[in-house]
Each structure stands twice: as structure tokens, then as C-alpha cells.
Amino acid sequence: MKETVSQMRQVEEIMEKKCITGHIYDIQGYSVHDGPGIRTTVYTKGCPLRCLWCHSPESQTFTDELSYMPLRCVGIDKCGLCLKACPEEAITEAEPEESLQNPGELITKVRIDRERCTNCLACAKACPAKSLMPSGYDITVEEALRRVLLDKPFFGEDGGITISGGEPLSQFDFTYELARRSKEEGITVCLDTTGYCDGELIDRIIPVTDLFLYDIKEMDSRKSEHFTGVKNELILENAVRIARGGGRLQIRIPTIPKLNGDLENIRRTAEFVRTLGDAVDLVQVLPYHRMGIPKYERIARKYPLPNIDPPSDEYMEERLQIFRELDIPVQLH
Ligand code: SF4
Ligand code: SF4
Structure with a gap:
């Protein structure tokens, strides 16, 4: 019909x-x-x-803005995917800090240069830990x-x-x-x-x-x-x-x-x-x-x-x- x-x-x-x-x-x-x-x-x-x-x-x-929750970052030595993904080289290494999960161990997380960042969110797509996310x-x-x-x-x-x-x-x-x-x-x-x-x-x-x-x-x-x-x-x-x-x-x-x-x-x-x-x-x-x-x-x-x-x-x-x-x-x- x-x-x-x-x-x-x-x-x-x-x-x-x-x-x-x-x-x-x-x-x-x-x-x-x-x-x-x-x-x-x-x-x-x-x-x-x-x-x-x-x-x-x-x-x-x-x-959306780029949101960064450092607590979730597993560290650049174990991951580092966001550094590779960023087309603006806006992501660099932060100062090493003591790991909360493994006291005594140093962990290097990321630092975002918000002046360089164009908010393209490529890093958020690459981040497996949802440490970097769109808001x-x-x-x-x-x-x-x-x-x-x-x-x-x-x-x-x-x-x-x-x-x-x-x-x-x-x-x-x-x-x-x-x-x-x-x-x-x-x-x-x-x-x-x-x-x-x-x-x-x-x-x-x-x-x-x-x-x-x-x-x-x-x-x-x-x-x-x-x-x-x-x-x-x-x-x-x-x-x-x-x-x-x-x-x-x-x-x-x-x-x-x-x-x-x-x-x-x-x-x-x-x-x-x-x-x-x-x-x-x-x-x-x-x-x-x-x-x-x-x-x-x-x-x-x-x-x-x-x-x-x-x-x-x-x-x-x-x-x-x-x-x-x-x-x-x-x-x-
Ligand atoms: S949002 Fe884009 S430009 Fe900004 S840090 Fe992430 S990948 Fe780099
Ligand atoms: S992709 Fe995410 S978990 Fe990996 S280093 Fe970057 S912020 Fe940390």
C-alpha cells in the first residue's frame, strides 16, 4: 500500500x-x-x-573548552599520546611530581600552553585516560x-x-x-x-x-x-x-x-x-x-x-x- x-x-x-x-x-x-x-x-x-x-x-x-584533570594522567613516559597529537606543540612536559598511586615514584605529567592552544581538541581525542577532555x-x-x-x-x-x-x-x-x-x-x-x-x-x-x-x-x-x-x-x-x-x-x-x-x-x-x-x-x-x-x-x-x-x-x-x-x-x- x-x-x-x-x-x-x-x-x-x-x-x-x-x-x-x-x-x-x-x-x-x-x-x-x-x-x-x-x-x-x-x-x-x-x-x-x-x-x-x-x-x-x-x-x-x-x-567546548579543553579540560585537563592532571590526576587522571598516567604520565608521559607511559603514554605521551597528547604530545604527538597536538599540531601546535602546545603540550610539553610538566615538572616531575611524586605519584599518588605509587609513593616514592616520580611521574611526569603534561603542561598546556594555553597561549598556543587553538582548542582543536586533537589531544582530547588521543588521551586514553580522559585526563584531557572536551568540556x-x-x-x-x-x-x-x-x-x-x-x-x-x-x-x-x-x-x-x-x-x-x-x-x-x-x-x-x-x-x-x-x-x-x-x-x-x-x-x-x-x-x-x-x-x-x-x-x-x-x-x-x-x-x-x-x-x-x-x-x-x-x-x-x-x-x-x-x-x-x-x-x-x-x-x-x-x-x-x-x-x-x-x-x-x-x-x-x-x-x-x-x-x-x-x-x-x-x-x-x-x-x-x-x-x-x-x-x-x-x-x-x-x-x-x-x-x-x-x-x-x-x-x-x-x-x-x-x-x-x-x-x-x-x-x-x-x-x-x-x-x-x-x-x-x-x-x-
Ligand atoms: S586542544 Fe589542540 S592545540 Fe590545544 S593542546 Fe590540545 S591538541 Fe594542542
Ligand atoms: S594522553 Fe592523556 S594520559 Fe597520556 S600523557 Fe597525555 S594527558 Fe596523560
């Missing part, structure tokens, strides 16, 4: 959807910090913001979903998939389709977003999102631009849009002493959150930490913040109290 034009079109559409590809930098199972319950988090690459405190610098760019990779919706489904038995009632970033709405087709297909499989979907996107995308993603993990970083737009690279009006507008459109919100506030952690900003944030009404399930206040610093070293980027100490328990408690006084459910993250 001959296929009709409309049947052929349907097949084409199915094939197109099957091949929607995203660019991501990680998939992490058993994640307990990215929404309720046990979740598998898909981290998309690329973000329009440049938060000074960002702990995932590899998430920021849409293109991201392509994955189709179907491949990502297959990986998430492996973890489904651990999700229980509360868990599921979280699509995070970077900014997942910057790769809208991938994010939408992964969320939609996850829901078809009976998996709940959290979307971790900066909210810095076209409002129309928010309207389209609401029906396939069970919970938005939504950062509000700074209420003063001028300071927002200084701390994050963007003004805050669109972010605040989209939070209202989600609330009015029937979406659920978990608001997250990264709290950085000397930047956005001042009591005035937290008070203004709490007052704004109150205007979102019962669309807000929970506010999480996230104390500043410095755990992302080694990731900057891996991709040879300079950590943008000067020395700022993580806040004390008392400092955080004072901020939590502001939300409690307004009857907003709040917790320390």
Missing part, C-alpha cells in the same frame, strides 16, 4: 524528534540537591548569565532519556529528572522534548532555570514541567547586571508568568556575602516571593561556597571573585528568619 503524503510527513516528524540533539556537559544520577527526592540531572551547556560566583564555569559557554558533548533526546530511565527504579514518589544548566531553555527544543518524553514515561520533571529567556518559551514549557527551580539573585537591576551580567526585569517577569500560568516554583537564592547577601536584598526578595502567592512551594537559601574553584583551573579560567569566606550559620539564620516572618516556607540548602 502506498503511503500518503500526510503519513510520510508524520514519519518525518517522528524522525526529526528522535534526532533532536542537545549539547550537555554531564548527566548525574542519584542527585539529592536538584529538587525533591532522588533525581537524575541532565546538565545542558551554555548560559546567557555570567554570575561571579558560578561554580560550574564549564556550563557557561555553548562551545561538553552532544546527546540526542532518546539517548539522554535512555540514561535517565536506568535510574527510574530509584526515583520513588518524589524523584525524577532535573534538567539544569547552564540555561536549559537556551536549548529549548532539546529541553522541551526531553521533558515531554520524560513525562510520557511517568517521570516527574524539574527545570532548573535562570528565567532569563523569552516569556513565550516559559508558556510553552509550563505544561511539561512539574516544578521550576528558579533562581532569584538580586533585586536591584543595576547590581544584577554587575553580579550576573544581565538586568533582572525579565527574570522577575518570568517568575510572575510561571505563577500566573499555573506552574509550581521552588525559589533558590544563592547568598554571597558582600555581594547579594545583604539584608536589604534578601528582604526585597522575600517581599517579591510573597507576591507569587501559593505558586511557591519552597524557598531555598544557598550559602556561598568555593567548591567550584578547581573547575576553573581545569579549563584554565581565572576565578572571578576575590577572597570571600562562606557565610556563618548565624549569617544564614538571619536571612532565613526574614522569610519565616512573612510565612514563606524556607530552608537552608
Whole structure:
């Protein structure tokens, strides 16, 4: 029997959807910090913001950087493949150091001259130890979903998939389709977003999102631009849009002493959150930490913040109290 034009079109559409590809930098199972319950988090690459405190610098760019993890290098005398692969002679021998695996033995790892490096990634392709790697990779919706489904038995009632970033709405087709297909499989979907996107995308993603993990970083737009690279009006507008459109919100506030952690900003944030009404399930206040610093070293980027100490328990408690006084459910993250 001959296929009709409309049947052929349907097949084409199915094939197109099957091949929607995203660019991501990680998939992490058993994640307990990215929404309720046990979740598998898909981290998309690329973000329009440049938060000074960002702990995932590899998430920021849409293109890949060369990432180097010296711990994994087995040493030039045993391998040395990257030196041969590099067309720019950007890889040389580092100073010998004591091997962690075999104390007393010296091991010579590699040094990358980032001035010479053109980011061609030939060395990463050659490195058998995944010591040199591109900071991201392509994955189709179907491949990502297959990986998430492996973890489904651990999700229980509360868990599921979280699509995070970077900014997942910057790769809208991938994010939408992964969320939609996850829901078809009976998996709940959290979307971790900066909210810095076209409002129309928010309207389209609401029906396939069970919970938005939504950062509000700074209420003063001028300071927002200084701390994050963007003004805050669109972010605040989209939070209202989600609330009015029937979406659920978990608001997250990264709290950085000397930047956005001042009591005035937290008070203004709490007052704004109150205007979102019962669309807000929970506010999480996230104390500043410095755990992302080694990731900057891996991709040879300079950590943008000067020395700022993580806040004390008392400092955080004072901020939590502001939300409690307004009857907003709040917790320390
Ligand atoms: S990315 Fe290319 S140019 Fe840079 S060190 Fe690797 S092989 Fe050499
Ligand atoms: S290819 Fe990888 S493991 Fe081999 S020397 Fe280079 S960095 Fe080390």
C-alpha cells in the first residue's frame, strides 16, 4: 500500500524528534540537591548569565573548552599520546611530581600552553585516560532519556529528572522534548532555570514541567547586571508568568556575602516571593561556597571573585528568619 503524503510527513516528524540533539556537559544520577527526592540531572551547556560566583564555569559557554584533570594522567613516559597529537606543540612536559598511586615514584605529567592552544581538541581525542577532555558533548533526546530511565527504579514518589544548566531553555527544543518524553514515561520533571529567556518559551514549557527551580539573585537591576551580567526585569517577569500560568516554583537564592547577601536584598526578595502567592512551594537559601574553584583551573579560567569566606550559620539564620516572618516556607540548602 502506498503511503500518503500526510503519513510520510508524520514519519518525518517522528524522525526529526528522535534526532533532536542537545549539547550537555554531564548527566548525574542519584542527585539529592536538584529538587525533591532522588533525581537524575541532565546538565545542558551554555548560559546567557555570567554570575561571579558560578561554580560550574564549564556550563557557561555553548562551545567546548579543553579540560585537563592532571590526576587522571598516567604520565608521559607511559603514554605521551597528547604530545604527538597536538599540531601546535602546545603540550610539553610538566615538572616531575611524586605519584599518588605509587609513593616514592616520580611521574611526569603534561603542561598546556594555553597561549598556543587553538582548542582543536586533537589531544582530547588521543588521551586514553580522559585526563584531557572536551568540556561538553552532544546527546540526542532518546539517548539522554535512555540514561535517565536506568535510574527510574530509584526515583520513588518524589524523584525524577532535573534538567539544569547552564540555561536549559537556551536549548529549548532539546529541553522541551526531553521533558515531554520524560513525562510520557511517568517521570516527574524539574527545570532548573535562570528565567532569563523569552516569556513565550516559559508558556510553552509550563505544561511539561512539574516544578521550576528558579533562581532569584538580586533585586536591584543595576547590581544584577554587575553580579550576573544581565538586568533582572525579565527574570522577575518570568517568575510572575510561571505563577500566573499555573506552574509550581521552588525559589533558590544563592547568598554571597558582600555581594547579594545583604539584608536589604534578601528582604526585597522575600517581599517579591510573597507576591507569587501559593505558586511557591519552597524557598531555598544557598550559602556561598568555593567548591567550584578547581573547575576553573581545569579549563584554565581565572576565578572571578576575590577572597570571600562562606557565610556563618548565624549569617544564614538571619536571612532565613526574614522569610519565616512573612510565612514563606524556607530552608537552608
Ligand atoms: S586542544 Fe589542540 S592545540 Fe590545544 S593542546 Fe590540545 S591538541 Fe594542542
Ligand atoms: S594522553 Fe592523556 S594520559 Fe597520556 S600523557 Fe597525555 S594527558 Fe596523560
